[in-house]
Amino acid sequence: MDGALMFIMYPSSENEDTYPTIIAQTLKDAASGHDTPSPLSNVNITVQSSTIENSVMTANIICQNCAGDQSHQSVDISSTKQPWIWATGPGDTGSNVVSSDSQDADINQHNNYGVFFVDMTATKSNSSAVPSISGKADIDVKPLPSSVPALIIIHAVCLTGSFLLLFPLGVVALRWFKWVRVHWMLQVLATLICLLGLVIAIAFSAMDPEYSAFGEGHQIIGIIVVVALIVQAVAGYKHHQDYKKIGRRTWISNSHLWIGRVVIVLGMVNAVLGFSLAGSTPETIGIAIIAVVVLALTVAIAWFGAKRSKSSAIPLGSSEPSSIALSGYNTPRGEDNSYRPGYGEGPPVRGEGNNYTRGSGEGQPAQGHGFV
Structure with a gap:
């Protein structure tokens, strides 16, 4: 609520059953966005009438400069659906009840609040009288289900955990440790969690x-981002199938690679935007710092992993002696043009990083595993 224009009403100390105290206030430079607001001396308001009947306070107010003043968030008088927040509390009895004639009385934080919308075009008038506004006299107000706060937390944990932990771990598993199975298992798990978070x-x-x-x-x-994750998963599966057959990357492989990079960065950025939308300034800063650190570490590990793989590869045209049996090149292929399991070492197969890998173990086809 930092910077918001507020109209606050509480009973007068002298006529608490008849007239309310009304003041325009705002909140400035509050670290958490929740603090006692301060009166606005430069906002020109006129209270046409105010009453308290059956514990209901009513006021007709004219504001001459609420739309253009820079000391608070401006009201958009051209909007047909201007969002407003209502709030009451923190109590009807006891020490929490405010009763004062002062415009800067110490008020406690509200315990009930909600959102409503106003057609601001109907509130403008060149007359000093309160304009007549047509609309519903009775409004059905329904509170948000009590499950919403818990759902928001689950959503945040699902998406933030996926993009700041699971997806980066999947990249590290492949780029540094060459764990292909761990890579795709982590990526599939993270994608399913993101789908749950979106729902x-x-x-x-x-x-x-x-x-x-x-x-x-x-x-x-x-x-x-979540739609792109589905495309990314399909591309990854197709890449894996094609690579087993032809032993090299295709355009599907490159699409899988670049979609993954872009999606992880966008997901991290969106996690920060989510905390910002919730109005949690300290948490937003914290998540932003964590995202930058995780992204930097992931990129660094992936880069050094690729460099390490390249330095340990058998270079093309190398004069170094090779222990690969020449007969290995004659290993028969199947009808799908893939290597059939044979005996001894399979032929050298070029990996995705232009590196040769060798088949090993009896009855194992030679396959190259690159990184995605």
Whole structure:
């Protein structure tokens, strides 16, 4: 709520059953976004009328410069759906109840809040009188399900954990340790978790009027990233099948490689955007720092792993003696043009990094495993 324009009402100390105290306030430079707001001296408001009846406070207010003042977030008077936040509390009885004539009374944090929308074009008037606004007199207000906060946490854990832990580990497993099976298992697991996180996000966004339009950048990027992950998984499977047959990369392989790189970076960026959308400044900064560190380490390990593989390869045209039996080149191929299992060492097969690998073990076809 940092920088928000607020209209705050609480009972007057002298006429607490009749007239409320009304003040325009804002919150500035609050580290957490939650603190006691301060009065705005440069906002020109006129209270036309105010009453308290049956514990319900009503006020008609005219604001001459709420749309253009720079001391707070401006009101968009051209919007037909301007979002507002309502809040009440923290209590109706006891020490929590505020009763004061002061415009800077110490008020505790609210315990009930929600979102509503106003057609601001109907609130403009050149007259000093309060404009007549047509619309619904009775509004059905429904609270968000109590499960929404828990769903948001699960969503954050799923997506943040996938892009800051599982996907980077999958890259390291392949690039450094050459663990092909561990690589694809981690990537498939992370992709499934991201799908679950997306379904959860769609569910709680549909419940919240503020996000049900799916117009936030975090939502749009998130959908694109998860769709790209599905394409990435299909490309990875096709790459693996083709590579077993022909022993080299294809355009599918390169697509799998570059989609993976872009998706991991976008996923990390979107994780930071998600925490920013939630209004958690310290957490946003923390996640951003972690994302940068994880990305830098992943790139460094992948680069050194590729360099290590290249330095240990048998170079093309090398004059060094080879222990590979010449007869190995005559190992028969099957109908699908792939090497059939034979005896002894298989032929040298060029890996994805232009490196030769050798078949080993009885009855094992020679295969080269590169990295994705």
